[in-house]
Amino acid sequence: FYVTLIVNRWWNQYRSIPLPDRIMCALSGGLQGGDERGRLLRRTLMRYASLSALLILRSVSTAAFKRFPTIDHVVEAGFMTRDERKKFEGLxxxxxxxxxxxxxxxxxxxxxxxxxxxxxxCTLKLILE
Structure with a gap:
């Protein structure tokens, strides 16, 4: 019973980490626009989703933390802009x-x-979920 409880809790935490593939498919199909603005919106949204996953993984994975030990490393890798870093650290x-x-x-x-x-x-709900 105890092992099942612990494994289920761990598995549910793992499943709650946003996977980029599902988000990318929802964005590419749901966010219209073949122009530069549409492309930048999709790209920025994927960057935000990846940044959130990276911040989560930094807190639970030593490999991720070694690769990105500080927010400076996250900015240098392109997951966050300097302006976003100021907002992030300002909170x-x-x-x-x-x-x-x-x-x-x-x-x-x-x-x-x-x-x-x-x-x-419906598309908005799909993207947000």
Whole structure:
């Protein structure tokens, strides 16, 4: 019983990490626009999703932490811009701040919906999930 409980808890935590493939498929099909703005929106959204996953993995994986020991390394690798770093570090929190790129993601998706690049609420829901 105890082992099942622990393994299920670990497996549910693992499953809650956002995988880039599903997000990328939802964005490529749901966020319209073959122009430069559409491309940049999709790219920025994927960068935010990847950044959030990276911040989560840095806190649980020694290999990820060794590769990205500081936020400077994250910026140098292109996961975060310097302006985003200022916003990220400007927020004081005693806890892990992996959720900040998720907020940026949802705000940018809302902008895309207002611009008409996401055509319906079902697609918006799919992208946000």
């Amino acid at each position: 004081q929190s005693p806890y892990n701040k992996y959720w900040i790129p998720c907020v940026w993601f949802t705000n940018l998706v809302a902008v895309a919906r207002c611009e008409g690049r996401i055509k319906d609420d």
